[in-house]
Amino acid sequence: MTQDELKQAVAQAAADHVAESTPVGAIIGVGTGSTANFFIDALAALKDRIGGAVASSEATRQRLAGHGIPVLDLNEVSRIPVYVDGADEIDDGLNMIKGGGGALTREKIVAAVADCFVCIADASKLVDTLGKFPLPVEVIPMARAHVIRELEKLGGLPQLREGFVTDNGNQIVDVRGLLIHDPKGLEAKINQIVGVVTNGLFAMRPADLLLLGTSEGVRRIG
Ligand code: 5RP
Numbered sequence: 001m002t003q004d005e006l007k008q009a010v011a012q013a014a015a016d017h018v019a020e021s022t023p024v025g026a027i028i029g030v031g032t033g034s035t036a037n038f039f040i041d042a043l044a045a046l047k048d049r050i051g052g053a054v055a056s057s058e059a060t061r062q063r064l065a066g067h068g069i070p071v072l073d074l075n076e077v078s079r080i081p082v083y084v085d086g087a088d089e090i091d092d093g094l095n096m097i098k099g100g101g102g103a104l105t106r107e108k109i110v111a112a113v114a115d116c117f118v119c120i121a122d123a124s125k126l127v128d129t130l131g132k133f134p135l136p137v138e139v140i141p142m143a144r145a146h147v148i149r150e151l152e153k154l155g156g157l158p159q160l161r162e163g164f165v166t167d168n169g170n171q172i173v174d175v176r177g178l179l180i181h182d183p184k185g186l187e188a189k190i191n192q193i194v195g196v197v198t199n200g201l202f203a204m205r206p207a208d209l210l211l212l213g214t215s216e217g218v219r220r221i222g
Pocket residue numbers: 031032033034035036085086087088097098099100101102103104107
């Protein structure tokens with residue numbers, strides 16, 4: 001199977017999970033990226049069953065709207081039973097690196113509200129130790145140089161993502177060269193740097209369920 005076919009298979013499995021596990025009229029949290037896009041396409045078949053969706057990015061909002069799925073502001077919603085999103089890396093404790101698409105802050109906010117985080121990923125995303133994928137950090141532009149110096153002190157090789165502006169009007173610094181043995185500790189430490197909005201470690205709020213696309217079928221972990 002191609003990587004896209006694996007992504008499509010986990011996206012469909014996530015839509016089936018939504019149909020089986022959420023009440024009629026539920027609001028679904030929707031992530032960002034190519035795997036999440038396949039999920040949005042699968043979710044379109046459920047648009048008369050769900051109450052609507054909360055989007056984790058402008059791109060996701062537009063794709064949901066294109067399918068005629070109502071998109072709600074998070075501030076209007078008190079409960080999200082399930083949030084479905086991809087990941088750049090995930091370990092067997094379901095800690096993740098996210099933000100390859102730059103939507104990490106809104107993703108983390110929607111995930112914080114959700115009762116259940118379902119990660120959908122092809123098998124290439126499952127790793128023993130997080131850190132081969134550069135860790136994205138969203139920064140307030142005026143703090144960029146300070147944050148880069150502080151990230152260097154943590155042993156990383158930070159680099160500005162050139163020409164990229166987040167949906168929140170900020171910048172992304174990608175940090176290479178980190179082998180992350182304590183994801184929760186590093187997530188907290190980076191978030192303490194003044195000028196950091198958030199970083200792409202999802203360890204304090206990991207996924208609850210991983211649907212992993214393999215050539216033998218979709219594996220459920222968690
Ligand atoms: C975007 C993300 C995505 O979930 C992550 O980058 C994975 O994307 P893809 O499904 O395209 O591999 O965190 O900010």
